[in-house]
Amino acid sequence: MTTVSAEWWPDVQPEAARRLMLAGVESFAKHGFHATTTRDIAGAAGMSPAALYVHFPSKxxxxxxxxxxxxxxxxxxxxxxxxxxxxxxxxxxxxxxxxxxxxxxxxxxxxxxxxxxxxxxxxxxxxxxxxxxxxxxxxxxxxxxxxxxxxxxxxxxxxxxxxxxxxxxxxxxxxxxxxxxxxxxxxxxxxxxxxxxxxxx
Amino acid sequence: MTTVSAEWWPDVQPEAARRLMLAGVESFAKHGFHATTTRDIAGAAGMSPAALYVHFPSKxxxxxxxxxxxxxxxxxxxxxxxxxxxxxxxxxxxxxxxxxxxxxxxxxxxxxxxxxxxxxxxxxxxxxxxxxxxxxxxxxxxxxxxxxxxxxxxxxxxxxxxxxxxxxxxxxxxxxxxxxxxxxxxxxxxxxxxxxxxxxx
Incomplete structure (x- = not known):
């Protein structure tokens, strides 16, 4: 997972932000933006919702x-x-x-x-x-x-x-x-x- | 609304079914399938959820x-x-x-x-x-x-x-x-x- 996100977003730091972007892409692609919650995304990235907000203020x-x-x-x-x-x-x-x-x-x-x-x-x-x-x-x-x-x-x-x-x-x-x-x-x-x-x- | 749905689905009867299909198209296009509820669709068609199930057993x-x-x-x-x-x-x-x-x-x-x-x-x-x-x-x-x-x-x-x-x-x-x-x-x-x-x- 780290490899994919580093390949897709070489310029994004830190790695946790890239991990959230990858989880976001996968969740949005599968369920659509509106049916995805920040909790879903954080969970898919192996993080807490609070940790998500450190990197992105909103979905x-x-x-x-x-x-x-x-x-x-x-x-x-x-x-x-x-x-x-x-x-x-x-x-x-x-x-x-x-x-x-x-x-x-x-x-x-x-x-x-x-x-x-x-x-x-x-x-x-x-x-x-x-x-x-x-x-x-x-x-x-x-x-x-x-x-x-x-x-x-x-x-x-x-x-x-x-x-x-x-x-x-x-x-x-x-x-x-x-x-x-x-x-x-x-x-x-x-x-x-x-x-x-x-x-x- | 009747006109559009009759034009899009001339073969579908009764008119209520066409009205639900139109509401479905508009809701799915706007929010995505997964974020749309049967209640949303029925409401957009001016019907009750129960009335929707008469025509379609599920979303x-x-x-x-x-x-x-x-x-x-x-x-x-x-x-x-x-x-x-x-x-x-x-x-x-x-x-x-x-x-x-x-x-x-x-x-x-x-x-x-x-x-x-x-x-x-x-x-x-x-x-x-x-x-x-x-x-x-x-x-x-x-x-x-x-x-x-x-x-x-x-x-x-x-x-x-x-x-x-x-x-x-x-x-x-x-x-x-x-x-x-x-x-x-x-x-x-x-x-x-x-x-x-x-x-x-």
Whole structure:
């Protein structure tokens, strides 16, 4: 359990906070945010409810930590691709590979992040929404760059960007232990589908 | 309220049962299945808990009615396209249009159907899983037909079929009142994206 939480949230300290985030992800994914109590989460993490409040003032604060971290990780992944690669086709290929692989590998986190957005308090929602808009904007920029360079043929850049992100996000819904492809292999297959969808010649 | 429920479930009788299904969809979508009580649902439908049990023996039975109907409607829509159209490109075009438009128009039902699958009791899950496999199989058959006719170019037919369905299903996650495209317009845009993804020349 320690290993998983350290792998998922390398930046979060102390270990008890990560343990609570892991228990939160698992409980929210299984029962939904509203049906989960802080007592359930503390129990799953092997802690007392009082110990939970040392790290997170509320159940919503825990959800926010999970959601913000998930969005920051995917934004970082996109920004990292853009920093390393300049060609629009190769940018999109790598972006889809990494985005899809992340949603397959972290499908439980991604489900909680995506399906419990409405459970975030207003101000926390705004912070997360800003991260989401930034991710969408970067994907639109890569598409616009490819259209400009005449390597993508796209009727509606907004719709195309949304479809690219949608394909990636939905991987979290259906991916699981019984899927034969590794996250990386799936990422490569999806990047081919997306490049075709964007009309690369 | 009567109008919506009659439009969503034209085959369900009496009206009280439809009213409970509508209240169930709205409550499950908002709070999740596990955090919703039969008392909540009955109250939202303007009925007593006892009156709910006249129509549905349990909360799970109500979820099953919603889930089965949703899957039957989407399967019927796919079968209807296959019965009317024989050309694989036109089949896929119409299939995606109708499937996407359904998931946009019925996004609240579709969310409950997709995200609460694991809340179904075992036997009910098996019935729904059979409908899901049938839908996926029909989509694979259209792709296979197009590959056979040399109008689709697809590396992995299984992955491609899953991506087509995934794009459609995920519409339910993000579609809402603030989206500018009508369900029908979105269906047409997505069918173009999918046909490209399948390598139509």
């Amino acid at each position: 919503a604060a825990l959800l926010f930590a999970i959601s913000r971290s998930g969005h920051e990780q995917t934004l970082a992944l996109v920004e990292n691709v853009l920093a390393r690669i300049t060609d629009p086709v190769e940018r999109m290929r790598q972006l889809v590979e990494d985005f899809v692989a992340w949603h397959a590998r972290r499908h439980t986190i991604a489900r909680v992040v995506q399906y419990e957005l409405n459970a975030l308090p207003e101000e926390e929602y705004r912070i997360v929404a800003k991260l989401r808009r930034r991710i969408a904007q970067l994907v639109r920029e890569v598409i616009a760059q490819g259209v400009q360079a005449d390597v993508f043929t796209v009727t509606d850049q907004h719709v195309a960007a949304r479809a690219v992100l949608s394909l990636g996000v939905d991987v979290a819904r259906w991916y699981g232990d019984r899927v034969r492809e590794t996250p990386e292999a799936l990422g490569r297959e999806y990047s081919e589908l997306v490049l075709r969808m964007l009309g690369t010649h | 799970a039975a109500l979820l099953f009615a919603i889930s089965r109907s949703g899957h039957e409607q989407t399967l019927a829509l796919v079968e209807n396209v296959l019965a009317r159209i024989t050309d694989p490109v036109e089949r896929m075009r119409q299939l995606v249009e109708d499937f996407v438009a359904w998931h946009a128009r019925r996004h609240t039902i579709a969310r409950v159907v997709q995200y609460e699958l694991n809340a179904l009791p075992e036997e009910e899950y098996r019935i729904v899983a059979k409908l899901r496999r049938r839908i996926a199989q029909l989509v694979r058959e259209v792709i296979a037909q197009g590959v056979q006719a040399d109008v689709f170019t697809v590396t992995d037919q299984h992955v491609a079929a899953r991506a087509v369905l995934s794009l459609g299903v995920d519409v339910a996650r993000w579609y809402g009142d603030r989206v500018r495209e009508t369900p029908e317009a979105l269906g047409r845009e997505y069918s173009e994206l999918v046909l490209r993804m399948l390598g139509t020349h």
